[in-house]
Amino acid sequence: MVIYFHRKIKGNKKIALFSHDDPQSALADSAGEDPRLPMLLQLSRSCIRRSFSTGRILRTQNLVTEVSQNDVVSFYNAKVINYANRSIRPVTLKELIRFGQPPLSRQSLTQCAHYARTELPVRLAMRVRAFQNLPFIVGTNPHIKDVYRLYYESFDSLEKYSDLQDSEYTSDVEFAEKLKDLVERHADNIPTLARGFLECKKYMNTKDMTAFLDDMIHARIGIRLIAEQCISLIHATKEENNHDQLAKNYIGIINTQLSPARVIRQCADFVTELCEFNYGEAPEIIVTGHVDTTFTYVPVHLEYILTELLKNAARATVENAKKANLPIPAVEVAISHGSRDIGIRVRDQGGGVKPEDLNHIFEYSYTTVKNDDHDDSGNIFSGITRLAMQSGVGGPMAGLGFGLPLARMYAQYFGGSMTLISLYGYGCDIFLKLKHIDESLGQLEI
Secondary structure, eight states: EEEEEOOEEEEEOOOBOSSSSOOOOOOOOOOOOOOOSOOOOOOOOOEEEEEEETTEEEESSSSSSSOOOHHHHTOOOHHHHHHHOOOOOOOHHHHHHHHHHOOOOOHHHHHHHHHHHHHHHHHHHHHHHHHTTHHHHTSSSSHHHHHHHHHHHHHHHHHEEEEEEOOOOOOOHHHHHHHHHHHHHHTTTHHHHHHHHHTTTTGOOHHHHHHHHHHHHHHHHHHHHHHHHHHHHHHHHHOOOSSSSHTTEEEEEEEEOOHHHHHHHHHHHHHHHHHHHHSSOOOOOOEETTOOOOOEEEEHHHHHHHHHHHHHHHHHHHHHHHTTTTTOOOEEEEEOOOEEOOOOOOOEEEEOOOOOHHHHTTTTTTOEEESSGGGGGGOOOGGGGHHHOTTOOOOOOOSSOOOHHHHHHHHHHOOOOEEEEEEETTTEEEEEEEEEEEEEEEOBBO
16 A cells, blocks of 8 residues: 655655654655655555544554545645645725625626635635645644545635636526535534644644644635625525515625624523533623624624633633532623724633633633543533534634634634633633724725
């Protein structure tokens, strides 16, 4: 059996063989003159295979990893390399909204679809190449490989639309279905990546892992925004009864009259049910401040952020109260309408964050949840991964260490911020600031 392995070392293409005793060590290097030509390595039948799910090293009669023909084809696909070498064409939020300004014209829809079908393959190809440049042992992790294959298959599915002239592009519905398939298939990418990198932490330094995940998640947000905006606009033209007041507030997936108080209450109801299911009781969640304020924002982003913050607050509050055998105090959420941003403060009495954990809470894969809480069957909060925010985000996670970093990235995407202040022994305040994006539409790029 043959394994293909390319790796960049100091700008040159190299081949590396791994020893039986240490899969990370390179025994031999040889340069490849043509990067498009795969090089074949015959490995010994007896070798080390890492079982990522158990964390043990097993000596087997199999290869370190079996690389399918499709994996090899995707790695050496010249189209992927060609598209990945192109520059992305950022679109401002103002332009994205302009595509869907009522009345929605055929010209606007054509412009939106043209941008999506020419831009998305480039961004997807860049993600494929990012996976291919991961350390070999990390790339063979089954969770990470699954996400890699999804990105390659999505690129392969959309690439055929990229070079079509507008006159050749004839079916909005067909293209919308392709985009819908992309969005649905990638819904669980973040929890899948979280599990993969949790298993691979010792094979990749924190700085490189953070850089990869920052780029991946930032790109993912942009890809999904473009795809979902296009889907929404195409479907809007097909709907006959789309005149209710709520629909009038939407331009694609962007709500121009979004009520933070309403979103907070919806997320609070959801988190309360989960908390009661898991603990038998839940804290009251009180909403105060400028409860009548509205602003322009992407609802699924705010839903994810608030669900994650409320979930953390509720969990800490209940566990801390039970430990001290005290009544469960309320979680307080205050809203402030400023001249430049919307402020939201989430205050709990959950005991705060230990000083030694405070500098790590926004690091990927860092968690204060015990290992035995990771079991999906025993912890309803793990089920949020599959239940919450399937459209656009992927759901908050307990115990995987991605919840707060991801929430902060969504807050920062449109120029906002998230700050945590802990009073250890008492509780936490988290301050969320979200810009009035309708006042800076021309500067916010996707």
